[in-house]
Amino acid sequence: MQQSTIQIGISACLAGEKVRFDSGHKKSNFCMDELAKHVEYKRFCPEVAVGLPIPRPTIRQVKVGAIIKVCRPDGSGDVGPQLTEYGKKVATEQAVQLSGFVFCAKSPSCGMERIKIYNEAGTGNTSEGVGLFAAQIMAHNPLLPCEENGRLNDMHLRENFVMRVFTYKNWQLLRQQTxxxxxxxxxxxxxxxxxxxxxxxxxxxxxxxxxxxxxxxxxxxxxxxxxxxxxxxxxxxxxxxxxxxxxxxxxxxxxxxxxxxxxxxxxxxxxxxxxxxxxxxxxxxxxxxxxxxxxxxxxxxxxxxxxxxxxxxxxxx
Known part of the structure; x- marks a missing residue:
């Protein structure tokens, strides 16, 4: 089936942008040096998008009662509601045009799975969270192929993700017709x-x-x-x-x-x-x-x- 430009969402740090808390990045060589020859990327850093500076104090998910906060280790500066709202906005306005998304693993905003959720006292955690931004993208676009940068180091997962991206793009092209x-x-x-x-x-x-x-x-x-x-x-x-x-x-x-x-x-x-x-x-x-x-x-x-x-x-x- 004829291909047109494929757009993939990506955590901006994986694209090499210095937007992390320490002013660094986590460039994905596969995404930016190999896959980039065949797709276009739309870059997102939800933490910067909601107003956090570069550099900035680290943030993490903290469970307070039934609420998951995304805040500094001392419990201050919760940006959970803002991250969720920004995720909904991107999910409904931009992600519907995408054919895939690559998230930054372990991020309290972008991680797909196994994100650490700390107790309020900061004395323990469980690895059962989902990044608040990523959660909205996946919830609103359940068919969208999504993957994390670390998992893309596995050749089988890498191949499967790229195959699903191209498949979903072909489907999007079909749906442009009656x-x-x-x-x-x-x-x-x-x-x-x-x-x-x-x-x-x-x-x-x-x-x-x-x-x-x-x-x-x-x-x-x-x-x-x-x-x-x-x-x-x-x-x-x-x-x-x-x-x-x-x-x-x-x-x-x-x-x-x-x-x-x-x-x-x-x-x-x-x-x-x-x-x-x-x-x-x-x-x-x-x-x-x-x-x-x-x-x-x-x-x-x-x-x-x-x-x-x-x-x-x-x-x-």
């Missing part, structure tokens, strides 16, 4: 094997959702479909599921390949399944055979190219 059952079915057809690799049951269920639909409320149908698709893609695909998908794709070439070529492809898939080679190896062979033996249906499969190959994300999984 929604019809035919367009939804065409979209699903392109994602058949990517979906199969992640969640075979969801692949069957979403196909059934479209194939048995009776009615004319295509907006509601579209909402149900994308909710199911994004949920199914949320976790990295396993080697087993990828291997089964590769075997399905291999079947399209059984009448065209020589005995030696068939064995070479089977060996590549088996080696991938056994963890001896990355996914890139059997996929490269399949792409080669697709060029030699064109198949219009397979050529449209997002599974082959879910994002730019220059990112080299399948070299490590």
């Amino acid at each position: 929604v019809t059952l035919h367009r939804l079915t065409q979209f699903h057809a392109q994602y058949k094997y990517l979906l199969m690799a992640h969640n075979y049951q969801a692949y069957k269920d979403l196909g059934n959702l479209l194939g048995t639909y009776v009615g004319d409320d295509f907006e509601l149908l579209a909402d149900d479909y994308i909710a199911g698709l994004m949920a199914a893609l949320k976790g990295p695909a396993s080697r087993k599921n990828n291997s089964n998908t590769l075997m399905h794709l291999q079947g399209y070439f059984k009448k065209h390949l020589s005995k030696i070529e068939k064995q070479e492809l089977r060996d590549a898939i088996d080696e991938y399944r056994d963890g001896l080679v990355p996914l890139y190896v059997p996929l490269t062979l399949l792409k080669h055979h697709l060029k030699v033996h064109p198949n219009e249906y397979l050529a449209k499969q997002v599974y082959f190219n879910p994002y730019p190959n220059e990112l080299k994300l399948r070299y490590g999984i």
Whole structure:
């Protein structure tokens, strides 16, 4: 599917801006040196946005009764309400245009999960909080692919996040058109094997959702479909599921390949399944055979190219 400019939200410190409490930054090399070649970023520092200076005293989440404050360690300077309000504003006015968001881990404003919440006395904490700004972005945009900078160091999580960003962008482009059952079915057809690799049951269920639909409320149908698709893609695909998908794709070439070529492809898939080679190896062979033996249906499969190959994300999984 044709891509237009992809916009991703990012914590400004991860973009290299010196907005942290100590006047420093936490630049993400992957985001700014690699992914930035293919997307545009909208930068947000909620703490600066609500008026906190640079540099500034550290702040943390503190539970006072049923209220979570975001304040200095001595309990003063609570900016929790302001962070929440700013998060709602961005979530409703700007985040709806984004195709993904990268948050700064461990931040009391931007962290996605496991944020420390201290007791009022400051003598203990639990790691069950969510940054107040991040919470609003995710709550108001539940389908938006979101990730933290630290988790992006994991190759499987990195690949999965980027794949979901490009998938969600393609969906946003589709939704700019009039929604019809035919367009939804065409979209699903392109994602058949990517979906199969992640969640075979969801692949069957979403196909059934479209194939048995009776009615004319295509907006509601579209909402149900994308909710199911994004949920199914949320976790990295396993080697087993990828291997089964590769075997399905291999079947399209059984009448065209020589005995030696068939064995070479089977060996590549088996080696991938056994963890001896990355996914890139059997996929490269399949792409080669697709060029030699064109198949219009397979050529449209997002599974082959879910994002730019220059990112080299399948070299490590």
